[in-house]
Amino acid sequence: MVFVDINCDMGESFGAYTLGRDAEILDYVTSANIACGFHAGDPATMRKTVKLALEKNVGIGVHPGLQDLVGFGRREMNISPQEAYDLVLYQIGALYAFVKAEGGKIQHVKPHGALFNMAAKNASLADAIAEAVYKVDPELVFFGLAGSELIKAGKKIGLRSANEVFSDRTYQEDGSLTSRREANALIKDHELAVNQVIRMVKDGKVTSLQGTDLTIQADTICIHGDGESALDFAKYITSALKESGITVANIGSFIK
DSSP states (O other): OEEEEEEEEEOOSSSOSSOTHHHHHTTSOSEEEEEOSSSSOOHHHHHHHHHHHHHTTOEEEEEOOOSOTTTTTOSOOOOOHHHHHHHHHHHHHHHHHHHHHTTOOEEEEOOOHHHHHHHHHOHHHHHHHHHHHHHHOTTSEEEEETTSHHHHHHHHHTOEEEEEEESSBOBOTTSOBOOTTSTTSBOOOHHHHHHHHHHHHHHOEEEOTTSOEEEOOOSEEEEOSSSTTHHHHHHHHHHHHHHTTEEEOOGGGTOO
């Protein structure tokens, strides 16, 4: 049997009285990456998102980003490994308090945006982030770009490490994601996006923009919740994966 987790970034609004689309998308994902106030989110939104994820039995993850609200954490910053360690530790602590208060447990940690992409290539940053996660709780699952320095760092320190793939992003021949600054970074056709995912999960392959086939491991699939058709896509990909014989399950139930 083939298993895969579906994760989505959540709680990236501010002072919201309602979580809107996030609440509906939680019905179709198995893991939620919750913003912790650095790139997006605020205390009220964190509390509401945590509570709703627990009610819907969705695994809760810390989604630490760079301290850049204006740039939504997607602009690179020249930070040291020590700074990366500190900002990740700080954000884990913030979300931990809300999860603990609601009687739940944190399942995973997934860096956000530029921090994720920087550490995917920079071993020193990846090691620092993995160390922060491990020192808080060595049982946490560590999400990283499939085959990247993040995965290497997590495994080296002893974390269960989940190779993450992206449904709506194109790949470069070195295994990195195409920069959002490029016109062809996003896959907007739902059928093409799902076909790419199914191939990654079942065959362990993805075709880069340069036309080369890459070997890739897919433990968890990222879908983005901020697009206009995010909810429709969440429904579509969940249904398509099941129809193709792939079991959608919470990452903590099968990752080793």
